[in-house]
Amino acid sequence: MASNEEILAGLAEIINEETGLATDAVELDKSFTDDLDIDSISMMTIVVNAEEKFGVRIPDEEVKNLSTVGDAVNFISQAQA
Amino acid sequence: MARKVVVTGLGATTPIGGDVPTLWQNALKGVSGVRRLTDDWVEQFDLPVKIAARLTVPAEEVLSRVEMKRMDPSTQYGVIAAREAWKDAGIENVDHDRLAVAFATGIGGVWTLLNGWDTLKEKGPRRVLPMTVPMLMPNGVAAAVSLDLGARAGAHTPVSACASGTEAMSVGQELIRSGKADVVMVGGAEAAIHPMPIAAFASMQALSKRNDDPEAASRPYDIDRDGFVMGEGAGALVLEAEEHALARGARIYAELAGTSVTADAYHITAPDPEGLGATRALKAAMFDARVQPEDIVHVNAHATSTPVGDKPEYTALKAALGSHVDNVGVSATKSQMGHLLGASGAVEAVLTVLAVHERMAPATINLDNQDPEIPLDVVTTARDLPEGDIVALSNSFGFGGHNAVIVIRSR
Numbered sequence A: 001m002a003s004n005e006e007i008l009a010g011l012a013e014i015i016n017e018e019t020g021l022a023t024d025a026v027e028l029d030k031s032f033t034d035d036l037d038i039d040s041i042s043m044m045t046i047v048v049n050a051e052e053k054f055g056v057r058i059p060d061e062e063v064k065n066l067s068t069v070g071d072a073v074n075f076i077s078q079a080q081a
Numbered sequence B: 001m002a003r004k005v006v007v008t009g010l011g012a013t014t015p016i017g018g019d020v021p022t023l024w025q026n027a028l029k030g031v032s033g034v035r036r037l038t039d040d041w042v043e044q045f046d047l048p049v050k051i052a053a054r055l056t057v058p059a060e061e062v063l064s065r066v067e068m069k070r071m072d073p074s075t076q077y078g079v080i081a082a083r084e085a086w087k088d089a090g091i092e093n094v095d096h097d098r099l100a101v102a103f104a105t106g107i108g109g110v111w112t113l114l115n116g117w118d119t120l121k122e123k124g125p126r127r128v129l130p131m132t133v134p135m136l137m138p139n140g141v142a143a144a145v146s147l148d149l150g151a152r153a154g155a156h157t158p159v160s161a162c163a164s165g166t167e168a169m170s171v172g173q174e175l176i177r178s179g180k181a182d183v184v185m186v187g188g189a190e191a192a193i194h195p196m197p198i199a200a201f202a203s204m205q206a207l208s209k210r211n212d213d214p215e216a217a218s219r220p221y222d223i224d225r226d227g228f229v230m231g232e233g234a235g236a237l238v239l240e241a242e243e244h245a246l247a248r249g250a251r252i253y254a255e256l257a258g259t260s261v262t263a264d265a266y267h268i269t270a271p272d273p274e275g276l277g278a279t280r281a282l283k284a285a286m287f288d289a290r291v292q293p294e295d296i297v298h299v300n301a302h303a304t305s306t307p308v309g310d311k312p313e314y315t316a317l318k319a320a321l322g323s324h325v326d327n328v329g330v331s332a333t334k335s336q337m338g339h340l341l342g343a344s345g346a347v348e349a350v351l352t353v354l355a356v357h358e359r360m361a362p363a364t365i366n367l368d369n370q371d372p373e374i375p376l377d378v379v380t381t382a383r384d385l386p387e388g389d390i391v392a393l394s395n396s397f398g399f400g401g402h403n404a405v406i407v408i409r410s411r
Helices: A004-019 A040-054 A069-080 B020-029 B040-044 B065-070 B073-089 B110-123 B132-136 B140-149 B164-177 B195-203 B242-247 B276-288 B310-327 B341-358
Strands: B005-013 B034-036 B051-053 B099-104 B183-190 B233-241 B254-263 B296-300 B329-331 B391-398 B402-409
Touching: A004 A040, A004 A069, A004 B065, A040 A069, B005 B020, B005 B073, B005 B164, B005 B242, B005 B341, B020 B341, B040 B195, B065 B073, B073 B110, B073 B140, B073 B183, B073 B233, B099 B140, B099 B164, B099 B341, B110 B132, B110 B195, B132 B140, B140 B183, B164 B183, B164 B233, B164 B254, B164 B341, B164 B391, B164 B402, B183 B341, B233 B242, B233 B341, B254 B276, B254 B341, B276 B310, B276 B391, B276 B402, B296 B310, B296 B341, B341 B391, B341 B402
Parallel strands: B099 B183, B296 B329, B296 B391
Antiparallel strands: B005 B233, B005 B254, B034 B051, B183 B233, B254 B402, B391 B402
């Protein structure tokens, strides 16, 4: 079970790998689309990589509700519980 | 009077050089880019062919990590070559609505397609990446180059197997002549050194099995040739309407004076033994350029080093050029870098433009015993071309009976 800090760090690595964004730019209150400029195809790639990294399932219909990095961290944390 | 089309920029990444200056230097010197493959899959599948010609400068040394992830290798190579050509052309202001792309490939995103299939089988549909479709589609290269340059006058993808790269020149020329574009980035890209295409080409007995002597494996016109060697890479040329180039004071390498494309309608893979389709392509290209056989001083031949392929090209050259064929220095540059499939015509166009511009025909290597049935004047060591107005041809032929020829005239 990963802590929220570990989930944030893991997500930041995945986002960095996919988009080249610096890991410290990935903060809890940042919007994937408005702040991080992540398009829908990159978002799906990040979701699939996060599923593998954290051993969770993030249903497609749930992805649209993950507007900020914090939303994703909370969802993964709860899914792991 | 049709608009004249000139070449103002060149780019390439190949098995004998990661940029145009290195490619040209090595093409004159006569080096082989063919090596024994060291990938695990060669032994894993016990491939009958264990040699190929890889890029000398891997794409990851040129592109960013994110670019590498989002592009199939074929697109990576195309973008690398196109960026070099664009920089070389030095165009500072362009109407992006009048800038087009015609970038060819023979096979397209074969690595992405087959990796996606492996992922599906091993990990299930969820793990097949969302970027798979834009990476595997054959128009992916043209689309990526269009995006990179902001080219909005159309992004075309000629696909005609090993004639694709030369057909792209024809498409670019037509776009400028018809007035639909002023500048066109043309080229071809291929990245098919993967065990499946190697197995498939080997299965049709098209590839050389000279596994113990890779550098001697690609030997067009030699009596002991036993097939082509797979190569990879990309070539790119900036085509420009002459008045557009003159208005900005551009350096003009040469004129793309004529092109033609014909089809054999004879057999799906075998060339017409009489070379009739190729002859028609040669004659039509020379007519398009308004040149006579006597004007031709150099040919960059298709010459892949297959036992059945090299001779019909000679038959066609003889039919199209008549007795003048004996006065023409022919270079078979696939002897050095193998066969880049859909990229070969583009890289050979770069070499033909440079041959005319620098007045020097590149070398053909591995010609130890010339096939007596192909008595061409083969350029084995780089040779000076005459002063004055000179004209050169470059031929490409592809499975499916595709024939494409371009005519390059000096400036």
